Amino acid sequence: MTNNVLDINNLTVSIGKTPNGPKIIDGISIQVRERETLCLVGESGSGKSVTSLTVMGLLQKGSLRPTGGSVKLVGEELLTATDRRLRQLRATQMAMIFQEPMTALNPVVPVGRQIDEVLRAHTDLDAKARRKRILEMMEQVRLPQVERIFASYPHRLSGGQRQRIMIAMALVLEPKLLIADEPTTALDVTTQKQILTLIRDLQRDHGTAVLFITHDMGVVAEIADRVAVMRQGRLVETGTLDNVLRNPTMEYTRNLLSSVPSLVPRPARPETKEPIVLEANDLGKVYRERTFFGQGREVVAADKVTLTLRKGRTLGIVGESGSGKSTVARCIVRLIDPTSGGVRLAGREISDLSRRLLQPHRQKIQIVFQDPYRSLNPRVSVGESIAEGPINYGVSRADALKRARELLELVGLPADAVSRYPHQFSGGQRQRIAIARALALDPDVLVADEAVSALDVSVQAQVLELLDEIQKRLGIAILFITHDLRVAAQICDEVVVMQHGRVVEQGPAAEVLTHPKEAYTKSLLDAAPGRGWDFANFRPVESAAATA
Amino acid sequence: MSIDSLPESSIPITRPLRPRFGFLTSTPIIAAATICLALIALITILAPLIAPHDPVLLAPSQRLKPASAQFLLGTDAFGRDLLSRVIYGGRVSLLIGIGSAALSIAIGLAIGLVSGFFRLLDSVMMRVMDGLMAMPSILLAIAVVSLSGASIWTVLVAITIPEIPRVARLVRSVVLSAREEPYVEAAISVGSSLPKIMWRHLMPNTIAPLIVQGTYVCASAILTEAILSFLGAGISPETPTWGNIMAEGRQFFQIKPSLIFWPGLLLSLAILSINLIGDAARDALDPRMKQREGK
Numbered sequence: 147m148t149n150n151v152l153d154i155n156n157l158t159v160s161i162g163k164t165p166n167g168p169k170i171i172d173g174i175s176i177q178v179r180e181r182e183t184l185c186l187v188g189e190s191g192s193g194k195s196v197t198s199l200t201v202m203g204l205l206q207k208g209s210l211r212p213t214g215g216s217v218k219l220v221g222e223e224l225l226t227a228t229d230r231r232l233r234q235l236r237a238t239q240m241a242m243i244f245q246e247p248m249t250a251l252n253p254v255v256p257v258g259r260q261i262d263e264v265l266r267a268h269t270d271l272d273a274k275a276r277r278k279r280i281l282e283m284m285e286q287v288r289l290p291q292v293e294r295i296f297a298s299y300p301h302r303l304s305g306g307q308r309q310r311i312m313i314a315m316a317l318v319l320e321p322k323l324l325i326a327d328e329p330t331t332a333l334d335v336t337t338q339k340q341i342l343t344l345i346r347d348l349q350r351d352h353g354t355a356v357l358f359i360t361h362d363m364g365v366v367a368e369i370a371d372r373v374a375v376m377r378q379g380r381l382v383e384t385g386t387l388d389n390v391l392r393n394p395t396m397e398y399t400r401n402l403l404s405s406v407p408s409l410v411p412r413p414a415r416p417e418t419k420e421p422i423v424l425e426a427n428d429l430g431k432v433y434r435e436r437t438f439f440g441q442g443r444e445v446v447a448a449d450k451v452t453l454t455l456r457k458g459r460t461l462g463i464v465g466e467s468g469s470g471k472s473t474v475a476r477c478i479v480r481l482i483d484p485t486s487g488g489v490r491l492a493g494r495e496i497s498d499l500s501r502r503l504l505q506p507h508r509q510k511i512q513i514v515f516q517d518p519y520r521s522l523n524p525r526v527s528v529g530e531s532i533a534e535g536p537i538n539y540g541v542s543r544a545d546a547l548k549r550a551r552e553l554l555e556l557v558g559l560p561a562d563a564v565s566r567y568p569h570q571f572s573g574g575q576r577q578r579i580a581i582a583r584a585l586a587l588d589p590d591v592l593v594a595d596e597a598v599s600a601l602d603v604s605v606q607a608q609v610l611e612l613l614d615e616i617q618k619r620l621g622i623a624i625l626f627i628t629h630d631l632r633v634a635a636q637i638c639d640e641v642v643v644m645q646h647g648r649v650v651e652q653g654p655a656a657e658v659l660t661h662p663k664e665a666y667t668k669s670l671l672d673a674a675p676g677r678g679w680d681f682a683n684f685r686p687v688e689s690a691a692a693t694a
Numbered sequence: 695m696s697i698d699s700l701p702e703s704s705i706p707i708t709r710p711l712r713p714r715f716g717f718l719t720s721t722p723i724i725a726a727a728t729i730c731l732a733l734i735a736l737i738t739i740l741a742p743l744i745a746p747h748d749p750v751l752l753a754p755s756q757r758l759k760p761a762s763a764q765f766l767l768g769t770d771a772f773g774r775d776l777l778s779r780v781i782y783g784g785r786v787s788l789l790i791g792i793g794s795a796a797l798s799i800a801i802g803l804a805i806g807l808v809s810g811f812f813r814l815l816d817s818v819m820m821r822v823m824d825g826l827m828a829m830p831s832i833l834l835a836i837a838v839v840s841l842s843g844a845s846i847w848t849v850l851v852a853i854t855i856p857e858i859p860r861v862a863r864l865v866r867s868v869v870l871s872a873r874e875e876p877y878v879e880a881a882i883s884v885g886s887s888l889p890k891i892m893w894r895h896l897m898p899n900t901i902a903p904l905i906v907q908g909t910y911v912c913a914s915a916i917l918t919e920a921i922l923s924f925l926g927a928g929i930s931p932e933t934p935t936w937g938n939i940m941a942e943g944r945q946f947f948q949i950k951p952s953l954i955f956w957p958g959l960l961l962s963l964a965i966l967s968i969n970l971i972g973d974a975a976r977d978a979l980d981p982r983m984k985q986r987e988g989k
Contacts, residue, residue, distance in 0.1 A: 525898045538884060
């Protein structure tokens with residue numbers, strides 16, 4: 147057992163100061179060996195982040211406390227180590243990279259100096275040697291123009307570059323253990339792929355043990371040697387990647403895997419001759435920076451976007467961050483005003499209507515937002531939130547509240563939830579409430595702006611199912627904006643691929659997602675993590691189908 | 695799957711994020727401040743019942759008497775009972791404190807909501823606010839009082855005006871960040887009118903910071919009123935206010951320091967209590983402050 151870099155044995159972590167407080171982590175045991183990547187998988191609230199913070203000794207003082215078990219790093223007990231010793235161990239023996247590199251870096255210090263701080267604190271190297279070391283490390287994480295980036299502030303760098311800086315900082319002292327807490331979740335798929343490859347390569351060169359925390363089965367399939375599945379603070383299953391993906395023994399793991407949407411598009415629905423409900427013609431949005439002296443910088447967020455959506459169909463807009471997909475959605479719902487082009491809603495041009503004239507048309511198009519925790523007013527009861535729209539359009543309060551109860555049942559929540567407040571619901575339930583609110587106005591078009599991206603896979607699957615069912619029942623048209631090709635493959639009839647504000651490729655989902663014509667679409671599909679696995683059927687996708 | 699099941703029905707149906715007043719007794723010091731302020735308020739409200747003498751009755755034969763059974767704190771230079779004057783003096787101070795807090799919050803809230811939501815009005819309003827903030831508040835108050843004559847109401851207005859910009863800016867900043875919240879955009883897309891959005895979705899966010907700001911405005915208004923009176927620019931000298939009593943007592947400080955001591959003590963106690971309560975309110979209503987204490 148000498149090559150166990152990290153040995154967590156029967157660890158429990160509880161809330162509060164008393165030993166009998168509720169357990170967040172309940173008796174988990176994990177080992178990570180040298181040169182090995184262990185993926186800790188679980189849905190939100192499963193305790194995977196708490197586990198990593200316990201190892202690093204970064205638990206919030208006073209609220210969470212390890213109450214039992216042991217955590218050994220190369221044989222040294224960490225739970226009883228002094229703060230001083232832990233400080234020494236961090237960076238030299240163990241290091242961590244976080245999900246959001248922008249908040250993990252200090253915005254007012256150049257990145258080179260931030261890496262330098264680590265070296266200054268833990269080594270006796272002089273300034274010149276340190277600089278040389280840092281530049282070497284930056285080359286190793288494949289940053290371009292290292293001299294320039296050395297002196298750059300974090301906001302000058304892209305998300306991927308920032309994450310590379312974080313990795314360089316973590317690995318500069320060659321720690322034995324690297325903890326990566328969802329390091330690619332905030333990144334685009336193509337960047338994600340690069341970062342995953344980078345971590346793999348660095349691990350091979352340095353022999354680091356990696357504890358990789360993620361909720362994304364695709365990422366697991368890309369990077370893991372072994373997998374540990376967590377649920378509600380307990381370890382459900384551990385095993386080699388192949389074992390867990392092929393022959394999951396526990397019910398929970400099976401459910402988790404079968405919830406992962408497949409990249410293979412669902413069977414196409416027959417073409418319809420239903421009327422067109424939504425049309426965007428040459429839609430454009432340019433952000434102008436106003437300066438005191440005339441024209442400032444211009445940013446084209448959307449350029450000549452044309453799309454049509456028929457009743458009862460689902461149109462997906464896919465693209466990476468900054469591709470303009472959300473801008474298009476917001477222009478269509480008129481949360482922002484397009485600078486050119488037009489939007490026709492049920493045959494009526496709405497892009498040039500004033501706020502007042504737009505009012506009667508608003509109810510025909512409704513939007514569901516990404517973040518279920520922020521899209522419901524925490525101070526307004528669920529029923530009132532849902533009833534707000536109908537009341538605005540002249541429905542009496544009593545009728546609107548009655549309708550709210552029906553809608554809650556339609557989205558799979560008990561009708562008496564009307565009197566509760568949003569904080570009493572989970573993320574998936576809140577998203578159901580947001581959908582109920584959007585449906586309260588009987589819209590022709592439902593715009594879902596990354597509506598399932600913030601949800602756990604199992605919940606995601608349920609919400610997608612709900613949307614599908616609602617579409618079948620009400621004949622509503624859905625404009626589905628997502629960065630996730632898997633989700634797009636499962637719900638969309640047609641897909642629009644966007645890049646830099648322009649439409650790159652457009653067509654039936656089955657066509658675009660299996661036989662892409664454009665290089666950009668191909669690269670997106672290539673970068674989709676875990677595309678070699680058909681998770682729901684516990685087997686690899688036939689190589690022919692994947693590369694076709 | 696059970697992951698997405700409803701929370702147990704035992705969870706009480708509560709209105710979240712509504713300011714609660716439990717913090718008033720959270721620590722012994724805060725509790726003491728609350729009791730102290732309540733006592734001062736009670737004494738001043740019941741002044742006609744409690745005060746042993748008429749606070750404005752002149753008795754030249756009883757000038758500058760030391761404390762005795764008849765005059766518990768002695769008398770001032772005109773033979774008026776100091777205790778009665780101090781008790782009555784608190785009425786003006788508290789009235790001005792609470793009145794100017796309420797007034798500045800009402801006006802500042804309206805200005806802040808409007809300028810937080812309308813870009814065009816914002817630049818005009820905020821420049822006016824900048825102008826107001828550029829003037830020293832005491833100077834502005836003296837100018838207002840001397841232009842319109844001294845009475846409780848003009849003093850109240852004079853003290854309130856310089857406080858408005860601070861409240862308006864606070865509200866504006868809250869509104870600016872809250873209007874970016876998706877639930878506000880959701881309200882726009884379900885066709886809610888602007889007044890409805892402001893009242894229902896934006897205004898509630900400002901309540902907690904306003905309660906905190908209100909206590910500070912209250913404390914500083916009481917102090918400003920005392921300063922104005924002390925400078926002779928405030929309410930006319932025969933009306934007892936803490937500031938007036940101290941201003942008159944100043945000339946006799948060497949003979950009878952208690953003329954300054956007692957009103958000064960009450961003034962300090964009142965302001966200290968209000969500030970302590972304000973701090974406690976901020977800690978209780980701002981979750982970030984709670985985290986800092988690691989609770």
